[in-house]
Amino acid sequence: MDDPLVTMRHVRAAGQCRRGAKAFAERHGLDWDEFRVNGLPASVVEATGDALAIKVAEVAREQQ
DSSP, X not given: OOOOEEOHHHHHHTTOOHHHHHHHHHHTTOXXXXXXXXXXXXXXXXXXXXXXXXXXXXXXXXXX
């Protein structure tokens, strides 16, 4: 199974915002700078169990 990178493009496509994405990253101990510059694997985002994050990862998978 492919593990696409989730980027800000996917966050926006899922109707979420940068501020919320940054707060999410901090809350879950994810590297915000890494996410902002390169993206994070969908599996890492999904592993948080956060419903909105799972939606964003689904968008990344659909757009892959």
